[in-house]
Amino acid sequence: MNFSSQLLEDAVNEFAKLPGVGQKTALRLVLHLLNKEQEEVSHFGRTLIRLKEEIKHCQVCHNISDHNICSICSAPKRDGETICVVEDTRDVMAIENTNQYFGVYHVLGGLISPMDGIGPSDLNIDSLVQRVSTTSVKEVILALSANMEGDTTLFYLHKRLKDFQIPITTIARGIAFGGELEYADEITLGRSILTRVPYENSLIK
Numbered sequence: 001m002n003f004s005s006q007l008l009e010d011a012v013n014e015f016a017k018l019p020g021v022g023q024k025t026a027l028r029l030v031l032h033l034l035n036k037e038q039e040e041v042s043h044f045g046r047t048l049i050r051l052k053e054e055i056k057h058c059q060v061c062h063n064i065s066d067h068n069i070c071s072i073c074s075a076p077k078r079d080g081e082t083i084c085v086v087e088d089t090r091d092v093m094a095i096e097n098t099n100q101y102f103g104v105y106h107v108l109g110g111l112i113s114p115m116d117g118i119g120p121s122d123l124n125i126d127s128l129v130q131r132v133s134t135t136s137v138k139e140v141i142l143a144l145s146a147n148m149e150g151d152t153t154l155f156y157l158h159k160r161l162k163d164f165q166i167p168i169t170t171i172a173r174g175i176a177f178g179g180e181l182e183y184a185d186e187i188t189l190g191r192s193i194l195t196r197v198p199y200e201n202s203l204i205k
């Protein structure tokens with residue numbers, strides 16, 4: 001692309017770094033912003049800067065939060081003795097949208113993936129084991145995507161948690177193998193949490 005302005009080119013290049021945004025879309029977005037009022041564009045920029053500078057991760061569950069302890073962990077109505085383990089914040093949002101789950105969460109921050117060089121120590125697994133060993137927990141639900149990384153992570157988590165003598169369940173696989181949790185519809189996801197099964201029973205014998 002031949003740009004008539006370096007400023008325009010710089011802005012387009014920044015937008016084009018976003019996932020799924022090519023140069024043409026980036027140009028359209030930048031020109032759209034350029035036509036907006038100064039205050040609106042300033043607000044857009046400030047929102048992004050504040051997001052990065054001020055966002056926190058809950059000290060208990062690692063979910064993205066405005067405070068040191070997230071609104072789910074600090075809500076008195078939630079069942080703090082049931083922990084649902086998920087890959088990332090998008091899964092928390094998907095499960096919250098089902099209105100079928102009233103426990104708390106533990107956000108791993110990814111899945112074990114030897115191909116991508118992601119091992120257990122790169123994820124929030126030690127803090128989960130710590131949580132289970134130091135607080136009163138009556139069930140751990142493993143709600144991970146049904147793919148190879150999800151299965152590897154399930155296997156590893158079960159190994160780390162099985163000696164604590166608490167039920168370890170996994171969501172029912174109404175979700176097809178290869179299915180990402182966040183793309184499951186609310187009814188399917190809600191039902192798969194309600195019909196969760198002990199982890200051992202979920203293994204294909």
Ligand SMILES: [Zn+2]
Nearest residue numbers: 058061070073
């Ligand atoms: Zn939390």
